Amino acid sequence: xxxxxxxxxxxxxxxxxxxxxxxxxxxxxxxxxxxxxxxxxxxxxxxxxxxxxxxxxxxxxxxxxxxxxxxxxxxxxxxxxxxxxxxxxxxxxxxxxxx
Numbered sequence: 691x692x693x694x695x696x697x698x699x700x701x702x703x704x705x706x707x708x709x710x711x712x713x714x715x716x717x718x719x720x721x722x723x724x725x726x727x728x729x730x731x732x733x734x735x736x737x738x739x740x741x742x743x744x745x746x747x748x749x750x751x752x753x754x755x756x757x758x759x760x761x762x763x764x765x766x767x768x769x770x771x772x773x774x775x776x777x778x779x780x781x782x783x784x785x786x787x788x789x
Contacts, residue, residue: 692766693705693733695769696729696733696767697760697766698726699726699733724755725763729755736770
């Protein structure tokens with residue numbers, strides 16, 4: 691599971707079993723580090739959580755996350771970025787050219 695490759699999310703609520711609302715509450719409660727909140731937001735965005743807000747705001751937080759993520763969190767992101775996938779979408783859809 692991608693979320694568990696982020697060291698800052700290994701103890702997050704809502705990962706196992708998967709519960710996006712619970713993960714969002716965990717990440718938003720104010721006692722979670724920015725690093726963990728940003729990692730959770732990235733995972734939720736991939737999962738298609740529609741309660742995150744605008745794409746621009748999510749992108750801005752992702753860029754800010756790089757300044758606080760540990761080497762392990764950045765490595766987890768880069769591993770995903772080398773072979774990106776989204777839950778529920780066949781790999782063929784991700785690599786097909788849009789004409």
